[in-house]
Amino acid sequence: MPHPHLPSTQAAVTAVRALAEEFHLEITVTDDIGADQTSRRTSAGAFSVLDEDGSLPHEAFIELGGSPHISVQLYPEDDARITVDGIEFADVPRDAVPGFVRAVHTGLAHVKGRFFPPGQWLIIPVPGGETYKELIPTATLTPWLNSRFR
Numbered sequence: 001m002p003h004p005h006l007p008s009t010q011a012a013v014t015a016v017r018a019l020a021e022e023f024h025l026e027i028t029v030t031d032d033i034g035a036d037q038t039s040r041r042t043s044a045g046a047f048s049v050l051d052e053d054g055s056l057p058h059e060a061f062i063e064l065g066g067s068p069h070i071s072v073q074l075y076p077e078d079d080a081r082i083t084v085d086g087i088e089f090a091d092v093p094r095d096a097v098p099g100f101v102r103a104v105h106t107g108l109a110h111v112k113g114r115f116f117p118p119g120q121w122l123i124i125p126v127p128g129g130e131t132y133k134e135l136i137p138t139a140t141l142t143p144w145l146n147s148r149f150r
Helices: 009-022 094-105
Strands: 027-033 058-064 070-074 079-084 087-093 110-114 119-125 131-136
Touching: 009 027, 009 058, 009 070, 009 094, 070 094, 079 094, 087 094, 087 131, 094 119
Parallel strands: none
Antiparallel strands: 027 058, 058 070, 070 079, 079 087, 110 119, 119 131
């Protein structure tokens, strides 16, 4: 089952707000609107607010309270960077963001370690989608990450 399509940054923000309410999490959202305000826009000229096609690009930064700490940077190019307890997942499709946050808060996220080659990975299986996996630097194991070992 594919993720529901989120046609805009605002649609993704609304979906994450609903999850924050469902899981009783504090949420902070910062919006940057306009090509002169967003961090990764290359399609607009210097000091312009609109893209060449006349649209207003919208970027949002979301922080969710609680354990684990999650931040989501939503980009106008339909992708996001999600950080879970200091572990960064880059290039997550915008449509997968709500499923990713839900997977973390419903206990699907887990840490897996190996002896050879040595390493530990945070694994986030998103229902109906991909599984995201990032290496955890050994010095950054938080209490939440330690509690997720399988």
